[in-house]
Amino acid sequence: MHRRITNCHIHTFTLAHVPARFIPAPLGLLLRTPYLWRPLRWALTYLNPFDDRDKYQRYTNFVRVASKRTQREIFEAILPRYPHGTRFVVLPMDMDYMGAGAPTERLDAQHDELARLRDAFPDVLIPFAAVDPRRPGLLPMLRTLVQERGFRGLKVYPSLGYAPDHPDLMNVWAFAAAQGLPVMAHCSRGGVRARGLPPAAVEQFTAPHRWRPVLDAFPTLRICLAHMGGNLEWDRYFAEGRRDGVPLERQSWLGQILELLRSERHPGLYTDISYTLFAFERYAAPLAVFLTDPRVSGRVLFGSDYYMAERERADERELSMRLRSALGEASWWRIAEENPARYLGEAK
Numbered sequence: 001m002h003r004r005i006t007n008c009h010i011h012t013f014t015l016a017h018v019p020a021r022f023i024p025a026p027l028g029l030l031l032r033t034p035y036l037w038r039p040l041r042w043a044l045t046y047l048n049p050f051d052d053r054d055k056y057q058r059y060t061n062f063v064r065v066a067s068k069r070t071q072r073e074i075f076e077a078i079l080p081r082y083p084h085g086t087r088f089v090v091l092p093m094d095m096d097y098m099g100a101g102a103p104t105e106r107l108d109a110q111h112d113e114l115a116r117l118r119d120a121f122p123d124v125l126i127p128f129a130a131v132d133p134r135r136p137g138l139l140p141m142l143r144t145l146v147q148e149r150g151f152r153g154l155k156v157y158p159s160l161g162y163a164p165d166h167p168d169l170m171n172v173w174a175f176a177a178a179q180g181l182p183v184m185a186h187c188s189r190g191g192v193r194a195r196g197l198p199p200a201a202v203e204q205f206t207a208p209h210r211w212r213p214v215l216d217a218f219p220t221l222r223i224c225l226a227h228m229g230g231n232l233e234w235d236r237y238f239a240e241g242r243r244d245g246v247p248l249e250r251q252s253w254l255g256q257i258l259e260l261l262r263s264e265r266h267p268g269l270y271t272d273i274s275y276t277l278f279a280f281e282r283y284a285a286p287l288a289v290f291l292t293d294p295r296v297s298g299r300v301l302f303g304s305d306y307y308m309a310e311r312e313r314a315d316e317r318e319l320s321m322r323l324r325s326a327l328g329e330a331s332w333w334r335i336a337e338e339n340p341a342r343y344l345g346e347a348k
Contacts, residue, residue: 003333005086005320006126006340009184009226009274009303010078012071012117013093017110019100021195065307071113075125078306081317087124089303089344090114091155091184094130098160099195107135115149126344128153128184132160133168139175146179152344153182158205161194165213173218180345182222185211187253188230188276191308208256209249215266222343224270224301229253231276234283262295270343273335274303278319284326291331301343302336 068074071090078088092110096102107130118125129145131138131154145151154176158164164185176183186192186206193202204210208225215223228234233253243251248259257271277283291297302323304316324332341347 002085003337005082005302005336006089006344007082007086007304007306007336008089008224008301008340008343009272010088010090010306011093011308012074012090012114013110014068014071014074016105017093017095017103017107019095019098019103021100022095022192071110071117072120074307075117075121078316079124081315082320085124087126087340089126089128089153089184089340090117091128092130093155093157093192094132094135095160095192097132097134097194098192108141111145111149111151115145115151118150126153127151128155130154131156131169131172133162133166133172138168139171142172142175146181153184155184157186157192158210159186159191159193159197159202161197161201161205163205164211170214170217173214173221177218177221182224182270182343182345184224184226184272186227187225187257187271188227189232189253190227190230190275207249208253208260211269212248212260215260215269218268219266220268222268222270222345224272224343225257226272226274226303227276227305228271228273228300229257229276231279231283234276234286238286258290258296261299262293264295270299270301270339272301272303274305275309277323278305278309280319280322280326284323288327288331291327291335297331297334298339298342300335301339302332 065074065077068077075088075090092107092114094107096107111129114127118127127150129142129151131142135141142154154172156164156169162169173183187208189199189202189206208229211223211225214221230253236252237254240252240255243255248256251259260266260269261271273287277287291300302320304319306316309316327335338347
């Protein structure tokens with residue numbers, strides 16, 4: 001039987017969709033100059049040769065990919081890294097309200113280009129729509145994208161400055177539940193955040209426990225808390241040990257996600273391993289252990305976070321093959337094929 005991978009978490013937005021001050025000046029101006037990328041990467045490595053995760057090197061790799069002229073160029077770069085027929089959930093970003101200026105191209109143009117890209121690759125590209133509760137006319141925009149243009153899900157990024165139970169989002173969740181739409185939510189301390197947003201606010205907006213009101217109000221809504229909490233929270237989980245009786249909000253974000261999954265009170269809750277599992281040597285074995293629990297294994301999705309993960313020293317093709325080997329065939333196909341089909345509403 002032919003089997004099909006679904007990568008549930010990738011991006012194709014370009015620098016035209018990123019606010020002007022997304023990368024702080026003057027570095028942002030330098031990184032937007034292509035002939036400076038190589039000397040900048042060399043200089044930053046020389047200044048900090050022992051840190052593979054140095055943020056300035058990640059900025060240069062991010063700009064190298066995002067500076068491609070079209071979403072199609074970015075999407076076509078990932079296709080050869082996976083077997084024929086692999087599908088990709090593409091997640092746009094609405095960064096208009098993060099306090100870093102306006103993108104060159106607005107969200108409508110980003111969605112329009114993504115729709116054309118889906119039409120060019122109808123069997124392998126699954127488009128989601130970007131959501132920010134501060135956007136005027138949000139629900140009419142989503143109705144058009146979903147009901148007329150075939151978008152298959154919603155993408156939210158709370159660390160851009162809003163809570164999951166924002167009143168305008170509760171209306172969106174009602175729409176998503178009625179339409180059977182899956183939701184992808186950023187859920188790690190890393191990534192993009194609104195300008196000036198302190199760490200405590202990121203916690204209040206983005207932590208897994210903040211989704212409980214939504215999960216309780218819409219028990220059938222399929223929600224994926226992306227990145228499984230993120231690398232920092234995996235390390236915190238290892239360090240804190242057992243937390244019997246500790247309130248959910250005081251546990252690591254990984255611990256919170258695992259507890260929510262194991263409670264079996266939220267049948268629509270999922271998580272994905274995007275970006276986090278690029279730290280393969282540290283996290284692949286623990287993931288294999290988590291997947292031995294049937295309450296968890298049926299709710300974990302494969303995703304890579306391309307091209308955000310281009311900031312790490314690993315290749316998509318290598319990572320997916322090593323992960324398949326480490327997890328074994330049964331667990332690999334569960335997270336890469338069976339669970340994505342249920343998350344997308346294609347299977348029970």
